[in-house]
Amino acid sequence: MATLLLLPGDGIGPEVCAEVRRVAAALVPNLNVEEAIYGGASYDAHGTPLTDEVRDRALASDAVLMGAVGGPKWADAPRHLRPEAGLLNLRKAMNVYANLRPAYCFEALAGASSLKTELVSGLDIMFVRELVGGVYFGEPRGIDTLPDGQKKGYDTALYTTSEIERAGRVAFELARGRKNKVHSAEKSNVMESGLLWKQVITELHAREYPDVELEHILADNCAMQLVRAPKQFDVIVTDNLFGDILSDAAAMLTGSLGMLPSAAIGDPGRPGLYEPIHGSAPDIAGKGVANPLAAILSFEMALRWSLKEVEAADRLLAAVKGALDSGARTRDLGGELTTVQMGDAVLCRI
């Protein structure tokens, strides 16, 4: 029996994860759903956002689903003990190097985008963001005091051939099942790590994926094109930092922010880490009004990518679309439904 470890975390995390529990029970009754404490909640209880025990349970499970972490309550915690540090440590420990972030426009919500409807209707981009390397983890890093009293803050943006290759492979494989087109975004004109990125992707493509269309694009131009004509993109592969920024901009294009899931996967057979793109939303936490669809769709990705329950994933996706088409809307979508009512709207269509 497969095991899903739920890490509800902070803010609205527990509320949206409760809906995932209900959906899981109805859809895949055989799934063993466990739960553990994590993030700010874990810091409060154990003095660290990620205990060794929870990390080990994550590594031993088949998939991990996080609600949300962080909030102003922990802003003054020591940097390495903040909820965000727990998240980075978990990604690194699980070695989930490829972060799949769909920027998908649900037809029923196209009108809610900032962009003109014709620019986003039918939008379906998949970002593959490298997730365990780059400037997020590179050494050396620190803040030093110079002899004249000034401070110097520094970080190292670093990639090796194999780190780039494994992220690239995920992108090319994905593209084959989609529109067969990959954009690789970097700043090879000003960064050495970006130049290596471009070279390695070019060689990997020629060697293993010549059938896939590949285009290199500078990250600044990519940001611009995402606003100008986002439908030109299919799969975008990029580094940890650019992926963070570009995928957030793209998520906003869909009109479905607060609805978008993500998957972080590693080597085949290893557990994946699934999480909504949205944050812990402390302002509405505990009120029962958060939109649970991002968490539910993250579970959908877990079914597909880690739990090999593709048929259940298809059914769940259809249920979510059906709920939206029927007009089900939480507050963030301009409606009145509560978290539980939106969960019901999905459940009754499974």
Add this chain to the structure above:
Amino acid sequence: MATLLLLPGDGIGPEVCAEVRRVAAALVPNLNVEEAIYGGASYDAHGTPLTDEVRDRALASDAVLMGAVGGPKWADAPRHLRPEAGLLNLRKAMNVYANLRPAYCFEALAGASSLKTELVSGLDIMFVRELVGGVYFGEPRGIDTLPDGQKKGYDTALYTTSEIERAGRVAFELARGRKNKVHSAEKSNVMESGLLWKQVITELHAREYPDVELEHILADNCAMQLVRAPKQFDVIVTDNLFGDILSDAAAMLTGSLGMLPSAAIGDPGRPGLYEPIHGSAPDIAGKGVANPLAAILSFEMALRWSLKEVEAADRLLAAVKGALDSGARTRDLGGELTTVQMGDAVLCRI
């Protein structure tokens, strides 16, 4: 008599700079306008995109106005001799540490934005991008071969207290003459240089600019908010890399891409470097159809910031708005005017 050094550069650069010459002659007949070879053109003639002689002339002038640099022709030139390298070297030599990039929506063009008109009508953001530091210039950097044959590409993102302070001061000073609001964008949650950035801006604000409203924002969230509700921003101060990406995304919001200027300034009394945001557009180079307004507006910024001809700058800005209001449109704006005809439309309103 003040001197403006024109560096027409490559692609459409010479064509749009010719219009700047005509405008300058009509508006400030006393200005001494000189010209020098630069970019790919200089690489072809002298084997380097920026000769020492041109660099020295730039340093000795009152303002430098670039057309555009680069193009596929020089894609295979050695990296340190590419047109882009000439640009980075010129920025560094002139020590123009604050890059002012307006994302301004001309009323006559609001309908051309990708965003819904009500989200961008009246938009007026000023980016202050740090331009001579960060990962663009940090050492060490390189691509090494590891013992196992793998390669490692690395760059150093680095800022010192004084580098951050001087960019911050430009932003706060600017805000005082605008809506008095500064957003400072970084990734202080994952980068040490970003954490120092946030600390230094916080202290500078408390010490010298407590009257200005300051908000810290993570760069990923900033990208998102620029698409969601761009009018919430007044001045955004950020580092070299984030400034590159965020200002490009924001330029696209205005519907006026190909029309936006930029100014790079350093210490008071030192010459500034002015350039259109657009590139060299090799596909339309030499056809006489490029929009000269970005170059003309860059000249407007030079008049204002380096040449202390504020009245002339105001007249020029009014002439450009008048031309747009009258319906003057080059091809990029969906019209038929040539480069020279658009120049005429501005000239006859000066």
